[in-house]
Amino acid sequence: MTRKTVRIAMNGVTGRMGYRQHLVRSILALREQGGLDLGDGTVLWPEPVLVGRREHALKTLAERHGIEHFSTDLDAVLADDSVDIYFDAQVTSARGEALRKAIAAGKHLYTEKPTATGLDGALELARLANAAGIRHGVVQDKLFLPGLLKLKRLIDGGFFGRILSVRGEFGYWVFEGDWQDAQRPSWNYRSEDGGGIVVDMFPHWEYVLHELFGRVKSVQALTATHIPQRWDENGKPYDATADDAAYGIFELEGGAIAQINSSWAVRVNRDELVEFQVDGTEGSAVAGLRDCRVQHRSATPKPVWNPDIPATEVFRDQWQEVPDNGEFDNGFKAQWELFLKHVYADAPTTGTCRPAPAASSSPNWA
Template sequence: MTRRSIGIVLNGVTGRMGYRQHLVRSLLAIREAGGLPTRDGTLWPEPVLVGRSEAKLAEIAARHGLTEWSTDLGAALARPDVSIYFDSQVTSGREKAIRQAIEAGKHIYTEKPLAETAVAATELAELAAAAGLKTGVVQDKLFLPGLRKLKRLIDGGFFGRILSVRGEFGYWVFEGDWQPAQRPSWNYRAADGGGIVMDMLPHWNYLLEELFGGVRSVQCTMATHIDTRVDEQGESYAATADDAAYAVFELAGGAVAQINSSWCVRVYRDELVEFQVDGTEGSAVAGLRHCRVQHRSMTPKPVWNPDLPNSVPFRTQWAEVPDNDEFDNGFKAQWEAFLRHVAEDGPYHWDFASGARGVRLAELALQSAREGRRLEVPRLEVPR
């Protein structure tokens, strides 16, 4: 079987997500497995690491036996052996770099959000489409085992008519004073593109859109609950970005979704993200890995009586959905789909148009929070 190399510029690989999920657990994992099988042989990713720090890039390359790295994005994009540009920088640097990649004629795969504004995201989608480039935006939540099991239930008609979706996401991110924060400090500075609305609402847009129906309206309340944090150098700074968002979405088909997103919540649930879906025929609770169901025929009959202790073991009356499949790392699974899309025109619809819709929803949620009102979500037409 022939092996075909495909050069991939990875910009932002010194960051947590770029290094751990995209380089190590995706592209290097594909190489460790012998490459990606395709119709015409095996596809072999050849990473070209790009970033601002020579020392960090050299150390990562040496650690993994890689030889190609550069602090010059333009030079990396000019290489004829590079077909794909990937971006996992901070959001504020993404649009400029993607424009460079479009001008260089490279296919593009990027972390979300695609850009800082819906206008910019839509323009990037239009430019890439006009140039005939294949594009992709990371939509990893769709590839999680729990959400894949949930989709199986939806496709099989388990719920009947879906009535509502309730989502809880988040955990306590340490302020950085007596324990180091789990997330970089830029996430909490508005000037640097931080904020949980722009970080998480693009996720909720593609998840709702693909599983339950497009978002027709949004009403959002956001907050900056922790107004002072401590950065990586031990210096206090003003946290100016939103760290919690409470949103209600009306969906095509009539279902209502409520999703809370917070970096200021202590976890009292089985997983860091959970979605409860209620339908006329049954309900499910899906998280990162697990999915539990309760059919209409097995639904208990609770009676409200605050004068007596509850005697109904509600949690034990739900059944676990079996795996019935091998679930790989979600980031790796989407990388494989995008590589096949580029190499052999395999099916792929998680593109810049989808990414632009996610940015638009986040922007409308921010506007809703500022103005204190519900906003309609207009249809966004982007050429493909």
């Protein structure tokens, strides 16, 4: 076996997502398993270079995990020829400038979504990356959720027949921050800082719908700012200028219609924080983060509408659990493996690292 060291500049790893999912559960997890075997006698050994604005925070992370290199100077890191890949998990408003610098430096790109908050910015980055001849992709972690992997198995097996519709419900109550601390950072609720639930969640819905059910042909969405005032991390009130809920209808190639509600102002009355119900001519399924339940045409009950008597059926009991039939790795790690194989073994990326559009539901990166 030949071990090849791959140096990866990781910008934004002091944030929750960048640290937990990308650094610890992906890159460091790959190191713990001995690297990534490419199958040709080569093992990739990822070596993270931590990048950020706060030197103390970077030093703390580096010491905690035995990481040798960190820097607050992005330009210097990008000028280092030993760094092969640039990864970005910064706040949305800071991402575009950093990605343009990385493209100019000739680094392969892997980035959190969205690449930009509008169509023009996303297409500019795509064209620059293509012109530079670099490998590039956007995180699409939802495709690797156990519940959606089970749903994909059903689709591939022809369980649904002709798919008619997809209904998605996502969200939970994010506290305003006055009498209980908010679970999300305050910038998420300021449009001037790149916040908003459309910018955050519609990129996910685009690739989930595209990869599982068909390309999105058209989008209609009503957005709202239901909570107009929130309190920041210092307990100070601020005006929420970004949308905290969006109610979307998506027309898909093939004729299916998807409806997805996204909200940070909804209290959860479902089994998981996100659920998708898929109805087809031969059967239906409800998939969440981990679980998936089905009801086949042959086992569909015959409900009768009668508001004059109480319901005697427990409708949830009429569905069957889809078994795991395998082990599911962390989705972020699985996609990191696919991207690294794409860069260093020329592996295909269809359905895995297909670059995603901006939140405006624009065309995919070409």
